[in-house]
Amino acid sequence: MKLIGVDFTSALSRRKPITLAVLQVDEPIESAAPGPSTGLHCRLEHLDRLDSFEAFDAWLQAPDVWVAAFDFPFGLPRAFVEGLGWPTSGGAVWSTLTERLQALARPELVAHCRAWCDARPAGHKFAHRATDATAGSSSSMKWVNPPVVLMLHAGAPRLLAAGVSLPGLHEQGTDPDRIAFEGYPGLLARSVLGRESYKSDDPARRLDAPRRAARERLVCALEAGAHHFETRIDFAQWRADCIEDAGADLLDAVSCAAQAAWAWRRRDQRWGLPQAVDPVEGWIIGS
Numbered sequence: 001m002k003l004i005g006v007d008f009t010s011a012l013s014r015r016k017p018i019t020l021a022v023l024q025v026d027e028p029i030e031s032a033a034p035g036p037s038t039g040l041h042c043r044l045e046h047l048d049r050l051d052s053f054e055a056f057d058a059w060l061q062a063p064d065v066w067v068a069a070f071d072f073p074f075g076l077p078r079a080f081v082e083g084l085g086w087p088t089s090g091g092a093v094w095s096t097l098t099e100r101l102q103a104l105a106r107p108e109l110v111a112h113c114r115a116w117c118d119a120r121p122a123g124h125k126f127a128h129r130a131t132d133a134t135a136g137s138s139s140s141m142k143w144v145n146p147p148v149v150l151m152l153h154a155g156a157p158r159l160l161a162a163g164v165s166l167p168g169l170h171e172q173g174t175d176p177d178r179i180a181f182e183g184y185p186g187l188l189a190r191s192v193l194g195r196e197s198y199k200s201d202d203p204a205r206r207l208d209a210p211r212r213a214a215r216e217r218l219v220c221a222l223e224a225g226a227h228h229f230e231t232r233i234d235f236a237q238w239r240a241d242c243i244e245d246a247g248a249d250l251l252d253a254v255s256c257a258a259q260a261a262w263a264w265r266r267r268d269q270r271w272g273l274p275q276a277v278d279p280v281e282g283w284i285i286g287s
Helices: 053-061 078-084 093-103 106-118 130-135 148-162 185-193 209-224 236-244 249-265
Strands: 002-007 018-028 040-050 066-070 175-182 232-234
Touching: 002 249, 018 249, 040 053, 040 236, 040 249, 053 148, 066 249, 078 106, 093 148, 106 148, 175 249, 185 209, 185 249, 209 232, 209 236, 209 249, 232 249, 236 249
Parallel strands: 002 066, 040 232, 066 175
Antiparallel strands: 002 018, 018 040
């Protein structure tokens, strides 16, 4: 079984590629608690960097067997979607909304988000999804810092086109061997570091000692399984790379892979998803 974490970007380049971390399952962690709460022992098989959407699409569409967590939102806040007058019910609502989203150019999508925010008072600009509250994630409407709505715009249509299965959102007529979940590495990081920062894309902070120390603590926690998603990971030859990568793309991909492992461990319990997932908004796995 391949368990994959995907650190995604909507501003893809050789300097900022899409990063894939691929885990292979070794054996369960010994634990006094039986059942799905018992973690896994995995080894990091390889890290891949894809510097074009063509390469990402080719990987995504290739026949294979995997469970993956992708670091981008799968849906928009219901209140915002209702405000746009888009459909919010029906058996294929996620695919319908994703097609609507894909039909918008980026400037159009940003204009819709900006208009929503401009009409609301300070402190209440953005609508949020239910899962944002439980995961501590940004609104999927944000177009800057971080530009998650652009990541949604670039990522969700690719999942739809590839025919992968999204439990709770989009399963009928999809490939059951390729399972996709929304991940969020910040959820794992906070279970270890609290609010302490562990990364920066600012070149001036490449040698930032406190952030490097925080990344090393995260790596140690992932090795021990001492984090929210329980998976114990053998980093093999990539340990130093994950610590020294100041932008933490490698470490975020590994963290998402740990989320995929958490879901796979609960595959007979609805993958750990709540009983009711809003197909408009989606859900961050493990939140």
